[in-house]
Each structure stands twice: as structure tokens, then as C-alpha cells.
Amino acid sequence: MTFDDELRDALRPSDPGPRFAERVLARLEPVAAVVPVEPAVVPAPVREHPRRPFRWVPLGLAASVTVATAAGVVFLEAQRRAEGERARHQVIVALRLTSGELNEIGRRLDTRATPTETVPGDPGRSEERVP
Amino acid sequence: MARAAVSATSPPPAALERARRGEPDAFGDLVRERQRLVFGLALNLLRDRALAEEVAQEVFLQLHRSLGGIESEAHLTHWLRRVTSHRAIDVARHRRHAEVSGLDEAPEPWVVRRDADPLVCRTLRRLVATLPPCPRTVVVLRFQEDLEPAEIARVLDMPVNTVKSHLRRALAVLRARAGQALGRAEVTS
Numbered sequence: 093m094t095f096d097d098e099l100r101d102a103l104r105p106s107d108p109g110p111r112f113a114e115r116v117l118a119r120l121e122p123v124a125a126v127v128p129v130e131p132a133v134v135p136a137p138v139r140e141h142p143r144r145p146f147r148w149v150p151l152g153l154a155a156s157v158t159v160a161t162a163a164g165v166v167f168l169e170a171q172r173r174a175e176g177e178r179a180r181h182q183v184i185v186a187l188r189l190t191s192g193e194l195n196e197i198g199r200r201l202d203t204r205a206t207p208t209e210t211v212p213g214d215p216g217r218s219e220e221r222v223p
Numbered sequence: 224m225a226r227a228a229v230s231a232t233s234p235p236p237a238a239l240e241r242a243r244r245g246e247p248d249a250f251g252d253l254v255r256e257r258q259r260l261v262f263g264l265a266l267n268l269l270r271d272r273a274l275a276e277e278v279a280q281e282v283f284l285q286l287h288r289s290l291g292g293i294e295s296e297a298h299l300t301h302w303l304r305r306v307t308s309h310r311a312i313d314v315a316r317h318r319r320h321a322e323v324s325g326l327d328e329a330p331e332p333w334v335v336r337r338d339a340d341p342l343v344c345r346t347l348r349r350l351v352a353t354l355p356p357c358p359r360t361v362v363v364l365r366f367q368e369d370l371e372p373a374e375i376a377r378v379l380d381m382p383v384n385t386v387k388s389h390l391r392r393a394l395a396v397l398r399a400r401a402g403q404a405l406g407r408a409e410v411t412s
Contacts, residue, residue: 095398096366098340102347103367105263108276112262113254115276116283120250 239299243290250290254283260300260368261307267363268311270352278314282307304368305378308360315356343405350400358393361386 238256241249261282265275285306286293293299351362357379364375372390376383 095394095401098343099347099351099362099366099397100369102344103267103351103363105259105367106266107259108262108279112258112276112279113251116254116280117251119280119284120287 239293239296243293250287253286257299257303258283261303263367264304264307264363265311267348267351267367268308268356268360269315270348274314274318275311278307278310282310301378304364304370308364308378312356312360315359343401346404347397347401350397350404353400354393354396357381358389361389362393362397365390 238249238253242253258279262275262279265278265282266272269275269278282303286299286303289302293302351359354362360379361375364370364378365372370378372383372386375381375390376386379386
């Protein structure tokens with residue numbers, strides 16, 4: 093036997109022993125390696141109508157949308173009514189002002205329409221009528 | 224003969240493909256098929272069963288993460304040799320000053336052929352372990368895996384001439400020390 097053969101014999105690969113692959117797999121998936129817990133002796137009662145935790149959510153959403161829409165409509169209606177009221181008030185004020193102005197103009201016109209006396213010696217100038 | 228040895232140790236081609244497809248038990252089969260190569264290489268490089276097991280497990284965990292990049296059985300074998308060698312060299316360098324003594328008293332973990340002399344085998348393993356990490360890896364890859372210097376160079380990312388140089392000098396040292404340890408006047412190659 094040569095020295096090379098002796099080295100081959102000495103360095104012949106050996107096996108890691110039993111369950112090496114299982115140890116590798118246990119490190120690979122530590123959760124899967126956990127021994128499953130035995131089930132409880134008394135099983136939990138089964139509900140006839142299983143609880144649905146989110147069944148009120150659509151109803152709540154619908155109610156919220158309805159309330160929001162109604163509030164919006166009411167608000168817009170009140171706003172429109174206030175604007176109308178304001179416009180009506182402005183028209184009344186404007187009419188009052190116009191009426192006052194017209195009265196003043198009429199009074200002045202009446203004042204001017206009174207007959208005047210002609211000043212003698214001055215043909216271009218007429219005398220104002222004495223009230 | 225070498226081809227027969229390779230075919231005897233090569234796994235069925237389905238294991239790698241099944242593992243790549245993510246079948247549940249396939250990776251376990253792949254580990255079982257290749258554990259001898261990986262663990263044997265680590266054990267011959269480190270001479271410490273616990274460390275070799277740790278290195279071998281790490282190599283297979285890394286293989287699981289890299290399965291997508293493995294293209295063939297030959298690629299897998301090359302990948303395992305390469306990663307195991309580099310990891311073992313790193314570990315050996317870290318524990319270089321704590322080189323184990325008294326290993327001869329430890330239980331014999333190696334498989335010894337019937338016609339092989341256990342004393343010679345044990346002495347040679349001890350002498351191989353005294354080599355520096357790089358020459359030791361070259362010797363182990365040459366005589367455990369039957370790799371040619373060019374293949375060893377590819378595994379270790381090393382020039383072929385460096386591999387040949389490591390091999391020549393390591394064998395000279397091993398022959399001389401084996402001659403002294405075993406009381407032989409001359410060790411034939």
C-alpha cells in the first residue's frame with residue numbers, strides 16, 4: 093500500500109451520525125420542529141350562529157353617510173334662505189333711499205316752479221316770486 | 224474506478240430538482256445524500272466532531288438559501304466542496320492557537336477500512352491536522368475527494384501552481400513526519 097493510499101484511507105469521509113438531517117431541518121424551520129400541543133379533552137362548544145365581528149360596519153357606514161347628506165342639505169337650505177333675506181333687505185333699503193331722494197327732488201322742483209316778479213329796468217332778469 | 228466511486232456516491236437526480244421546487248421532504252433527502260461529503264470534509268479539516276457538525280449544518284442552511292442558483296448535480300457538488308472548505312478554513316484559522324491536544328483519547332469517529340491499519344490512519348490524520356489551514360485543505364480535497372490540482376484550484380480560488388506547491392510540500396512534510404512517528408525508515412509514495 094502506497095503512502096497516497098494510506099492517506100486516502102485515513103481521510104475517508106465519515107458520516108455525521110443519525111438524525112443529522114433532522115437537526116439541520118430543525119434549524120431551518122424552528123416552528124415546524126415544535127411538538128404540537130395535545131388538544132383539550134373537552135371541546136369548545138360550537139356556536140349555531142358564529143359571531144361576525146364586522147357585521148355592523150356596513151350599517152354604521154350607511155347611517156353616517158345618510159346623516160351627513162341630510163345635514164348638508166339643511167345647511168345649504170339655511171344658507172340660501174339667509175341670502176334671500178339679505179337681498180330683500182337690501183332692496184328695501186335701496187327703495188327707501190330712492191324714495192327719499194325723489195321726495196327731495198320733488199320738493200326742490202316745487203320750490204323752483206313758484207312764479208317770480210320782473211325787476212324793472214332789467215329786462216333780462218326776472219324777479220323771483222315772493223311766496 | 225474513479226468514475227465508479229463517483230457514481231456510487233452521487234445522489235439520485237430527482238432530489239435537487241424536488242428541493243428546488245420546494246417539495247416538503249426533498250431538502251431533507253438532499254441533506255442525507257450529501258451529508259457524508261460535507262461533514263467528512265469539515266471533520267477532516269477541523270478534527271473536532273462538534274465543530275464539524277456546526278460547520279456542516281451552516282453549509283446546508285446556506286445551501287437552502289441558495290438553492291435557486293444551483294444549476295446541476297455537478298454544480299451542487301462543487302458548491303458544497305467550495306463553501307465547506309472556505310468555512311472550515313475560517314474556523315481553523317480562528318482556533319489555530321487552540322489546536323486540540325489529546326484527540327487520540329477521543330472516541331474514533333472515522334470509518335476505517337478493514338484492511339487499513341487503524342494506527343497508521345490515526346497517525347496520518349493527526350499529522351494532517353498539524354498542517355496550516357490552506358495546505359491541509361489542499362491535501363484533504365486531494366485525498367478525500369480525489370480532486371485533481373486544477374479542480375482544487377477552482378474550489379479554493381487559488382492558482383494551480385500554488386495548489387501543486389502546497390501539495391508537494393505538504394506531502395514531503397507528511398512523509399517525513401509519518402516516517403518518524405511510525406518508525407519507518409522510508410515511506411514510499
